[in-house]
Structure formats: C-alpha cells, structure tokens
Amino acid sequence: MNLDNIVIVLARPEEPRNIGAVCRAMANSGIHQLRIVGKKEDIDIEKVHVLAIHASYIFDQAGFFSSITEACADCACICGTTRRRGKKRKGKLLLPEEFAETASRISGSESAGGKVAVVFGNERTGLDDKEILECEIGVAIPSSEEFGSLNLSHAVQIICYTLFRHSGKTSTGYTPIQNQRLMQTVNTIADNLQKIGFFSVAGRSDMEIFWRDILARAALSEGEAKYIEKVFNKAAGLARKK
The missing domain is CATH 3.40.1280.10 (SPOUT methyltransferase, trefoil knot domain)
Structure with missing residues (x-):
C-alpha cells in the first residue's frame, strides 16, 4: 500500500x-x-x-x-x-x-x-x-x-x-519475546518461589505451566520480562533475609 x-x-x-x-x-x-x-x-x-x-x-x-x-x-x-x-x-x-x-x-x-x-x-x-x-x-x-x-x-x-x-505502517512499539526467552522468565519465577518454600518440588511443573500460559498471553517485551525477573529475585532475597 x-x-x-x-x-x-x-x-x-x-x-x-x-x-x-x-x-x-x-x-x-x-x-x-x-x-x-x-x-x-x-x-x-x-x-x-x-x-x-x-x-x-x-x-x-x-x-x-x-x-x-x-x-x-x-x-x-x-x-x-x-x-x-x-x-x-x-x-x-x-x-x-x-x-x-x-x-x-x-x-x-x-x-x-x-x-x-x-x-x-x-x-x-x-x-x-x-x-x-x-x-x-x-x-x-x-x-x-x-x-x-x-x-x-x-x-x-x-x-x-x-x-x-x-x-502495515502500524506498530505495537515493541517486539514480543520469543518462547525460549519467555521460559527463562518462567524458570526465574519458579526458582525463586521454590527458594522461599512456596511449593514442594512436586508442584513446580504445574506452577511453570500456569505462569507460562499467562505470560504468553501478555506478549511481554524484553523490558517487561526483565522487570518481572527483578521483582521475583528481590522478593526471594528479602524473604531469605527474614
């Protein structure tokens, strides 16, 4: 056009x-x-x-x-x-x-x-x-x-x-992360939740699927993925100090 x-x-x-x-x-x-x-x-x-x-x-x-x-x-x-x-x-x-x-x-x-x-x-x-x-x-x-x-x-x-x-001149303003990158964020979330005792090892798989599905629908940008990882890393760190 x-x-x-x-x-x-x-x-x-x-x-x-x-x-x-x-x-x-x-x-x-x-x-x-x-x-x-x-x-x-x-x-x-x-x-x-x-x-x-x-x-x-x-x-x-x-x-x-x-x-x-x-x-x-x-x-x-x-x-x-x-x-x-x-x-x-x-x-x-x-x-x-x-x-x-x-x-x-x-x-x-x-x-x-x-x-x-x-x-x-x-x-x-x-x-x-x-x-x-x-x-x-x-x-x-x-x-x-x-x-x-x-x-x-x-x-x-x-x-x-x-x-x-x-x-085709419209743009979302960012490129959503690919699935491989998304799973890094999901793993970060699951690792930190496990560190603070949120669930047993047996419950980790279901939790990963839960977060994967939600975050995939959100079509995260790279910046958003990093921010979510930062939040969970900090939360786990604060929980360990207490």
Missing part, C-alpha cells in the same frame, strides 16, 4: 468545519492528498482551520475541480462511498477491508503504482446517481439500520484508518 497514492475527494461539501475534521482524519492516517469538487471561494477557510488544527496544510494544498471526473483524471481507480444500493449504484459494494485490498494492489509500493481516489458525497445527500456513475467501484461502511448515515469526517476517518492499517 502506497499511502502517497491515496486521494480523498469531497464532492460538494457544505460545512467547512467538516472539511477541517476531514483534514485531521487524513493526517492521522498519513494520507495527504485532498481534492474538492467545488469552489474554494465558497468555503469559510477560517472555520476549516479551526477543526483541522495542525492538519490545515492539507486543505491549503488541496485542489479544486468542477466534477469528480476532472478531480480524478490522473487516478487509476475511482471508488465512491455510499450506503444505498441499487441498479445504478454499483450493485455489489465492498466493505472497507475489501476495498483496502484493491487499493493496496493498485497503489503499489513506495516508489510505484497508480493513484486511488476515494470519493465522499455531500453531507446531506451523499453521492447522487450521476456522481456514483463517475466512480468505478463502490464501498459501504456497515452501520445500524436505526441510523445508518455517518458524519462526513467520521466516514473519511474509518476509510483512511482502514487503509492505514492495511499499509
């Missing part, structure tokens, strides 16, 4: 604060190309900046066009977002995760691939039949029948987040 090849297109947006929130949602997911079907002079830029905060640059660099087709002229794929189905509305609508697979294949790697446009309609009406025909595929975000309409910026956030997750 090349996020630099993802283009967010807003068709006839009415609320400038929504546009600002869209910019922030895009920046959260590392997506920066915004194109708007409409006129820049019709938008209250100050209100856009209020909601965009530090993502205002996305709006400031946005392109303005007279139609979806014009806005997506350099794109290899145009995807329209809609919750309504019908003969003129693409029939099969992809889920966001399914669309991410398609976008990943088309957008390519960091140095290649084609642009993929994701088009969002007007806040009140969404994409009309004519606008959806300008798109090649459709994507729908599942929502409750009780109230199926999503706020524009929320819809953009969900799609951008799904694309971001699929790009």
Whole structure:
C-alpha cells in the first residue's frame, strides 16, 4: 500500500468545519492528498482551520475541480462511498477491508503504482446517481439500520484508518519475546518461589505451566520480562533475609 497514492475527494461539501475534521482524519492516517469538487471561494477557510488544527496544510494544498471526473483524471481507480444500493449504484459494494485490498494492489509500493481516489458525497445527500456513475467501484461502511448515515469526517476517518492499517505502517512499539526467552522468565519465577518454600518440588511443573500460559498471553517485551525477573529475585532475597 502506497499511502502517497491515496486521494480523498469531497464532492460538494457544505460545512467547512467538516472539511477541517476531514483534514485531521487524513493526517492521522498519513494520507495527504485532498481534492474538492467545488469552489474554494465558497468555503469559510477560517472555520476549516479551526477543526483541522495542525492538519490545515492539507486543505491549503488541496485542489479544486468542477466534477469528480476532472478531480480524478490522473487516478487509476475511482471508488465512491455510499450506503444505498441499487441498479445504478454499483450493485455489489465492498466493505472497507475489501476495498483496502484493491487499493493496496493498485497503489503499489513506495516508489510505484497508480493513484486511488476515494470519493465522499455531500453531507446531506451523499453521492447522487450521476456522481456514483463517475466512480468505478463502490464501498459501504456497515452501520445500524436505526441510523445508518455517518458524519462526513467520521466516514473519511474509518476509510483512511482502514487503509492505514492495511499499509502495515502500524506498530505495537515493541517486539514480543520469543518462547525460549519467555521460559527463562518462567524458570526465574519458579526458582525463586521454590527458594522461599512456596511449593514442594512436586508442584513446580504445574506452577511453570500456569505462569507460562499467562505470560504468553501478555506478549511481554524484553523490558517487561526483565522487570518481572527483578521483582521475583528481590522478593526471594528479602524473604531469605527474614
């Protein structure tokens, strides 16, 4: 997935604060190309900046066009977002995760691939039949029948987040220790518990399995494993002194 090849297109947006929130949602997911079907002079830029905060640059660099087709002229794929189905509305609508697979294949790697446009309609009406025909595929975000309409910026956030997750740029921030290393921690725990007489030699095996299973589910980092070992070493040391 090349996020630099993802283009967010807003068709006839009415609320400038929504546009600002869209910019922030895009920046959260590392997506920066915004194109708007409409006129820049019709938008209250100050209100856009209020909601965009530090993502205002996305709006400031946005392109303005007279139609979806014009806005997506350099794109290899145009995807329209809609919750309504019908003969003129693409029939099969992809889920966001399914669309991410398609976008990943088309957008390519960091140095290649084609642009993929994701088009969002007007806040009140969404994409009309004519606008959806300008798109090649459709994507729908599942929502409750009780109230199926999503706020524009929320819809953009969900799609951008799904694309971001699929790009593989997310990280847990650490690498969980391997099983061999985990067993060192388990042995340290068991050794210290045995030193203070917590269990007889016969009960050690069950205790090791207990701690192994719990710590494996916790997916410990190296630092966490060392800290746990330090706690049990110190506890055993204090117990011996007493």
